[in-house]
Amino acid sequence: MILTEYESQALFLSLKVAAASILWLIPIGLLFSWLLSRKEFKGKSVLDSVVHLPLVLPPVVIGYLLLILMGRNGVVGSWLYKYFGISFSFSWKGAVLACIVVSLPLMVRSIRLSMDSVDNKLEQAARTLGASPLKVFFTITLPLIVPGIISGSMLSFARSLGEFGATISFVSNIPGETQTIPLAMFNFLETPGAEMAAARLCAISIGLSLLSLLCSDRLNQWMSRRLGVLR
Numbered sequence: 001m002i003l004t005e006y007e008s009q010a011l012f013l014s015l016k017v018a019a020a021s022i023l024w025l026i027p028i029g030l031l032f033s034w035l036l037s038r039k040e041f042k043g044k045s046v047l048d049s050v051v052h053l054p055l056v057l058p059p060v061v062i063g064y065l066l067l068i069l070m071g072r073n074g075v076v077g078s079w080l081y082k083y084f085g086i087s088f089s090f091s092w093k094g095a096v097l098a099c100i101v102v103s104l105p106l107m108v109r110s111i112r113l114s115m116d117s118v119d120n121k122l123e124q125a126a127r128t129l130g131a132s133p134l135k136v137f138f139t140i141t142l143p144l145i146v147p148g149i150i151s152g153s154m155l156s157f158a159r160s161l162g163e164f165g166a167t168i169s170f171v172s173n174i175p176g177e178t179q180t181i182p183l184a185m186f187n188f189l190e191t192p193g194a195e196m197a198a199a200r201l202c203a204i205s206i207g208l209s210l211l212s213l214l215c216s217d218r219l220n221q222w223m224s225r226r227l228g229v230l231r
């Protein structure tokens with residue numbers, strides 16, 4: 001399958017945006033998962049609901065909210081641009097931010113399920129031996145939740161590859177800057193005679209998503225065997 005420069009550009013940008021979103025999602029997902037799994041505090045149910053809200057909100061609504069909050073003239077975005085020169089509007093960085101928001105629930109759910117399955121007695125035993133909470137997390141908890149991190153990363157990667165509504169609402173559809181595979185497909189579907197180009201991108205999108213899920217399954221099996229030996 002030979003791709004045109006236009007199609008290759010959309011493919012490369014999709015992979016770039018998805019990979020960048022995962023780099024941010026892992027630490028953010030770990031933080032929220034730890035808070036929801038290990039801590040009790042007022043407003044915990046509210047935080048849980050807010051984190052999972054993107055699962056039920058229409059992506060276009062998410063994009064609109066991001067535009068209001070993080071756009072160059074937005075509540076937060078105007079402050080970031082004024083003092084730090086950071087702008088998410090009409091930029092691939094905005095596409096990354098949109099993917100982070102829509103994929104966060106998948107990452108948090110995967111990591112939290114793994115964290116909930118870790119035996120608290122292991123962590124308590126490490127603390128009684130004088131280990132600090134930070135050391136307990138990095139030496140006990142983190143190695144045991146690696147399968148959840150892998151699963152969440154792959155699911156979030158696949159979700160980021162397919163993100164459309166929030167991206168087009170927030171950063172528009174700019175070739176070479178914000179036009180990922182779904183947005184390029186949208187252009188092709190709107191263009192007479194471009195059905196084959198849309199079909200090629202569709203096949204690539206399906207292949208990448210399937211590959212992500214297969215890699216997730218294989219890595220989880222491998223990690224489960226290793227953790228089984230360690231235990």
